[in-house]
Amino acid sequence: MRKQIAYIVAFLLMAFSFNLSAQETSGTEEEKAFNPKETIFKHLLDEYSWELPFSHEHKISLPVIVRDYKGDWNIFWSSRLEHGQQYEGFYIAQDGPNKGKVESVDDQGNRYRPLDLSITKNVLALIIAALLCLWCVLSVARWYKKKHYKAPRKGVGAIEFLIEFIYTGVIKSTLGDKAPRFAPYLLTIFFFILLMNLLGLIVIFPGGANLTGNIAVTMVLALCTFIVVNVKGTKEYWKETFWPDVPLWLKFPLPIMPLIEVFGIFTKPAALMVRLFANMMGGHMIILSLISLIFIFGAFGAVVVGGITVISVLFSLFMLMIDTLVSFIQAYVFTMLSTLFISLAQVEGHHEGKTEKVEK
Amino acid sequence: MELFTPEIGLVFWMFVVFVILFVILAKFGWPYILRSLDERAEFIDKGVEYAQEAKSHLDNAQAEAKALLVEAQKQQMEILHEAAQMKTQIIEEARQAASVEAKKVMDAAAVSIEQARKESELQFRREVSQFALQIAEKMVRKQLSDDKTQVEMVDKLLNEIENQN
Structure with missing residues (x-):
C-alpha cells in the first residue's frame, strides 16, 4: 500500500514537472503573470457564471x-x-x-x-444546498411515515443520527420543554449550514462556491437568529434587558446596564455572523494559498516545483480534512449558540440559577 | 474589502431560499421526524421497562416455584408422617378390636362351655342319681322296698360328693 502511494506520488511529480517545463518552453504570457492575490480572491468571491471542471473556457x-x-x-x-x-x-x-x-x-x-438580483454562482450553490437539505430531511421524514418504529439504515440512519445528536444533545438539553417550538428552526439552520460548508469543500461543479465564507450568507443566518430570539423573547427577557436586577445606581440616572444589555442584543448575532464567516473563509483561503504556491514557484524549475507540489498537495489535503471537521464544528457551534441565545430570551420569572448555568 | 461587504443580491436570495427551505421543512419535515423520534424513544423505553418487569416477574416466579416446591415437600412429609401415624393407630385399633372380639368370643365360649358343663353336670347328676337310684333300687329291691328316707339319704350323700369335688 505504501509502495503504491509512493509510485503515484512519483508519477504525479514527473507528470507535473514535464507539463510545466513544456509550458515554460512555449512560454504563454498568462502563466508567467500569475497573480496569487487575484486568483485567491476570484475563488473566494462570487461570479456571474460557473466554471466547469478542468477548463477555463467552458x-x-x-x-x-x-x-x-x-x-x-x-x-x-x-x-x-x-x-x-x-x-x-x-x-x-x-x-x-x-x-x-x-x-x-x-x-x-x-x-x-x-x-x-442575478442568479450568481453563490445563489445557484445556495439553491443546490437547499435542495440537498430538503432531500436529506424529507427522506428521513418519509422513512418515518412509511416504517414507523423501524430504525433507519444507511444514509437515512446517518442523517437521523445527526438529527438526534443535535435535537437531544443541544436543543432539548438547553431549551427543555420549549424544544419542540424552536427545534425546526435550529435543525434547519444546522443542516443548511453543514451542507453549505461541505459543498464549499468540493472543488468542482456542484460545490466549490465559498458560501458560508461569504458575509452576506452568514449575515442572513445571524439575522434570522436575531429575529427569532427577539420576536419570541418573553416579557421577562425584555424586563431583564431594560430594567435588570442590579443596584439602582447602575440603571437609574445613567442607564449603564440597559445600555450594555441592548448592546449585547446586537453583538450576539454579530458574533455568530463573523465566527462562521471567518472560519470558513479562512479555511478556503489557506487551501487556495497552498495551491497557489505551486504556481508561484513555477518559475524556479522542475525540481523545485515538483517538491513544492508534493508539499502543497499534502498540506492542502491535511487542511481539507481539518476543514471537513471545521465544517461540522461551525455548523454545530452556530446551532448551539443560536439555541443558547434563544434560551436566554426564554427566561420565565426568577430562575437565576438556571440562566447562570446556561451562560456557562 | 469586497470580502466584507454583503452583496444585496446574495442577501436577497439567501433570505428567500432560507425562508422557503425553513417553511417546507417546518411543515413537512421536522414535525414528523421529531414526533417519531420521541415516540420511538418512548416505545423503546417502554419495551425495556416491560422486559425488566418480565424478568423480575420471572425471577419472582422462580422463587415462588421454589417456595411452592418446599411447601409441597413439607406437606408431603407431613402427610407421610400422618399416614404412618394413622397406620400404627389403625393397627393398634384393629388389634384392640380384635382382642376385644376375641375376648368376647372367648367369653361367649366360656359362657357356653359353662352352660354346657352345667347342663351336662345337671344331666350327669340326673343320670348319676338315676343310676344311683337304679343301683340303690336294685340293691334295695333286694333288701327293701322303695323308701323315701333312703332316697333322701342317697341324694344327700351325692351332694356331699359333689361338694367334695
Missing part, C-alpha cells in the same frame, strides 16, 4: 437579473457579458469600486451599479 451560463436606473428589469444570460462584452448597456466592470460586478452607464455618462 462555463455554465447563469441568468443575470438587473434593474437599471429607470426602474426597468433586464434578464439575460451571463454568457452575453463574457470577455468584456456589453449587453443592453450592461457590462462587467474591470476596475473601479464595482470591479467584477455588473455596471451600467446612465444618461449623464456616470457609471453606476444597477440593483443586481
Whole structure:
C-alpha cells in the first residue's frame, strides 16, 4: 500500500514537472503573470457564471437579473457579458469600486451599479444546498411515515443520527420543554449550514462556491437568529434587558446596564455572523494559498516545483480534512449558540440559577 | 474589502431560499421526524421497562416455584408422617378390636362351655342319681322296698360328693 502511494506520488511529480517545463518552453504570457492575490480572491468571491471542471473556457451560463436606473428589469444570460462584452448597456466592470460586478452607464455618462438580483454562482450553490437539505430531511421524514418504529439504515440512519445528536444533545438539553417550538428552526439552520460548508469543500461543479465564507450568507443566518430570539423573547427577557436586577445606581440616572444589555442584543448575532464567516473563509483561503504556491514557484524549475507540489498537495489535503471537521464544528457551534441565545430570551420569572448555568 | 461587504443580491436570495427551505421543512419535515423520534424513544423505553418487569416477574416466579416446591415437600412429609401415624393407630385399633372380639368370643365360649358343663353336670347328676337310684333300687329291691328316707339319704350323700369335688 505504501509502495503504491509512493509510485503515484512519483508519477504525479514527473507528470507535473514535464507539463510545466513544456509550458515554460512555449512560454504563454498568462502563466508567467500569475497573480496569487487575484486568483485567491476570484475563488473566494462570487461570479456571474460557473466554471466547469478542468477548463477555463467552458462555463455554465447563469441568468443575470438587473434593474437599471429607470426602474426597468433586464434578464439575460451571463454568457452575453463574457470577455468584456456589453449587453443592453450592461457590462462587467474591470476596475473601479464595482470591479467584477455588473455596471451600467446612465444618461449623464456616470457609471453606476444597477440593483443586481442575478442568479450568481453563490445563489445557484445556495439553491443546490437547499435542495440537498430538503432531500436529506424529507427522506428521513418519509422513512418515518412509511416504517414507523423501524430504525433507519444507511444514509437515512446517518442523517437521523445527526438529527438526534443535535435535537437531544443541544436543543432539548438547553431549551427543555420549549424544544419542540424552536427545534425546526435550529435543525434547519444546522443542516443548511453543514451542507453549505461541505459543498464549499468540493472543488468542482456542484460545490466549490465559498458560501458560508461569504458575509452576506452568514449575515442572513445571524439575522434570522436575531429575529427569532427577539420576536419570541418573553416579557421577562425584555424586563431583564431594560430594567435588570442590579443596584439602582447602575440603571437609574445613567442607564449603564440597559445600555450594555441592548448592546449585547446586537453583538450576539454579530458574533455568530463573523465566527462562521471567518472560519470558513479562512479555511478556503489557506487551501487556495497552498495551491497557489505551486504556481508561484513555477518559475524556479522542475525540481523545485515538483517538491513544492508534493508539499502543497499534502498540506492542502491535511487542511481539507481539518476543514471537513471545521465544517461540522461551525455548523454545530452556530446551532448551539443560536439555541443558547434563544434560551436566554426564554427566561420565565426568577430562575437565576438556571440562566447562570446556561451562560456557562 | 469586497470580502466584507454583503452583496444585496446574495442577501436577497439567501433570505428567500432560507425562508422557503425553513417553511417546507417546518411543515413537512421536522414535525414528523421529531414526533417519531420521541415516540420511538418512548416505545423503546417502554419495551425495556416491560422486559425488566418480565424478568423480575420471572425471577419472582422462580422463587415462588421454589417456595411452592418446599411447601409441597413439607406437606408431603407431613402427610407421610400422618399416614404412618394413622397406620400404627389403625393397627393398634384393629388389634384392640380384635382382642376385644376375641375376648368376647372367648367369653361367649366360656359362657357356653359353662352352660354346657352345667347342663351336662345337671344331666350327669340326673343320670348319676338315676343310676344311683337304679343301683340303690336294685340293691334295695333286694333288701327293701322303695323308701323315701333312703332316697333322701342317697341324694344327700351325692351332694356331699359333689361338694367334695
